[in-house]
Amino acid sequence: xxxxxxxxxxxxxxxxxxxxxxxxxxxxxxxxxxxxxxxxxxxxxxxxxxxxxxxxxxxxxxxxxxxxxxxxxxxxxxxxxxxxxxxxxxxxxxxxxxxxxxxxxxxxxxxxxxxxx
Numbered sequence: 001x002x003x004x005x006x007x008x009x010x011x012x013x014x015x016x017x018x019x020x021x022x023x024x025x026x027x028x029x030x031x032x033x034x035x036x037x038x039x040x041x042x043x044x045x046x047x048x049x050x051x052x053x054x055x056x057x058x059x060x061x062x063x064x065x066x067x068x069x070x071x072x073x074x075x076x077x078x079x080x081x082x083x084x085x086x087x088x089x090x091x092x093x094x095x096x097x098x099x100x101x102x103x104x105x106x107x108x109x110x111x112x113x114x115x116x117x
Contacts, residue, residue, distance in 0.1 A: 003117040006046035007031040008038060008063075009081070010055040014102075018050065021106055022113065035063045045076055048117040050100075053082040053091065061094035068095035077116035 007018050010033045019029045030046065032038070035058040038049065049067075053060040060080055068074045079098040080091035088099040098112055 002026060002028045003047040004028045004030065005048045005050060005113065005117060006038075007050045008035060008055065008060070009033065009050070009052040011052070014052070018109065021109060025110060027113070027117070034058075035060065038063055038067060041073065045073065047077075048113060049076050049078045050113075051078055051080050051096070053080055053084070053087055061090055061096075064091070064094045064096050079112055079116060 005022055005027050007015055007029065008031070009015050012033070015031045015033065019031060022029045033055065035055050051060045051064060064078050064080065067076065067078065077097045078095070079100055080094070080096040081100045081102055082091070083102040085101045088101070091099045097116055100109065100112055
């Protein structure tokens with residue numbers, strides 16, 4: 001069974017490039033540019049969430065904290081992604097399971113996705 005990855009990022013180029021990479025390696029990929037989508041999920045949860053820290057005024061760390069407080073959704077592994085390498089500790093403090101700094105190598109992305117999905 002294919003694993004489903006949800007990518008949440010407000011940069012269309014990032015969404016498309018990650019989608020292409022992951023689909024090439026057999027994952028089913030959904031994407032959103034709106035953090036509210038994550039809060040509104042009620043079923044059909046992804047096997048993994050790739051969540052950008054900054055999305056059009058929304059802080060991905062706050063989205064992650066909210067997600068991890070939900071009894072059902074907290075089991076979804078979250079890899080936070082950011083152009084700021086200094087953000088790693090704040091993402092872990094927010095409940096993220098892992099961190100990936102932009103720009104990243106395809107191998108680094110695939111390694112982290114395979115670990116958590």
